[in-house]
Amino acid sequence: MTTTNPTLADLAHRATEHLNRPAYGHDALITCDRLVRIFTTDGIEVQALQGLDLLVREGELMALVGASGSGKSTLMNILAGLDTPTAGAARVAGHDLLTMTAKDRLAYRRDTIGFVWQQTSRNLLPYLTAAQNVALPMQLTGSHGRRSRRAHTERALELLELLGIAECRDRRPHQMSGGQQQRVAIGAALANSPSVLLADEPTGELDSHTAEQVFAAFRTANEALGTTIVIVTHDQAVAGEVRRTVAIRDGRTSTEVLRRSEVDETTGHETVVAREYAMLDRAGRLQLPAEYTESLGMRDRVALELEPDHIAVWPDDSDR
């Protein structure tokens, strides 16, 4: 029998249960909680992020996709510490991105985050060799002197080796292909062992074969070094290679595709199974994919029914 009038002890118990519940994103490396970014130009407001929720666990390799203008770059700039949110919360590896001081922000950009941009020319200094480009971030943070310089060069060469471009060590960017330059850029971004590697369209300027090699370098970094990696991409092939792809729509995370391998017990064949999920926010809001709602002509109001193991959503039938 259920009690409709809870005792004082029941209420106290409920209150402590609520307090003991882990906070949203407590075990995530990246937590975005109702993140808002509003740009105002000439008195016109653009809401680039409209309450975006995103959790990324340590060690994940994930892709962010979305139409042009959906807010991907805005989110990446915030995570990179280059821009500050208007409201909401954002934490990366224990750093609060809203309350960081200018000094903390500099240290955060140098030590916690690695960044790879789309334009190959933006990632590397043209007058340095590949090995020097990778060693540079270490020299900017670490101690100087002959011994540490040798250690930096050694680590730079190790990273070039790991990323499959050891032969480029003495070449300057213009002596390398676009794909090799991007792999050197990954090496430079990994130089200071960041907690998170962010990449905004890193294969955007490359043909599909080269893009594949660059993506393989991200995968190697993720598997060999355990670095958490978030890649913004338009490239369906890249999005299909990762276990988790999160789609952003109108400044919010809308759907998520998770892929897992399944091995057929009789044939031993491995197949990748993909399943699409929608994000349910803490207020219970859910964004249905446009192609689903459009195909059933759903708009404004829908009918809901709670079933034992799912919730059914029907087109509005109130005027029948």
Ligand SMILES: Nc1ncnc2c1ncn2[C@@H]1O[C@H](COP(=O)(O)OP(=O)(O)OP(=O)(O)O)[C@@H](O)[C@H]1O
């Ligand atoms: N600095 C800015 N000032 C004003 N508006 C901006 C600024 N940066 C972005 N926006 C606007 O915010 C919205 C989101 O832009 P954002 O660049 O984050 O989208 P995106 O998903 O990265 O697009 P794309 O795939 O084309 O790079 C757009 O409407 C854009 O015009």
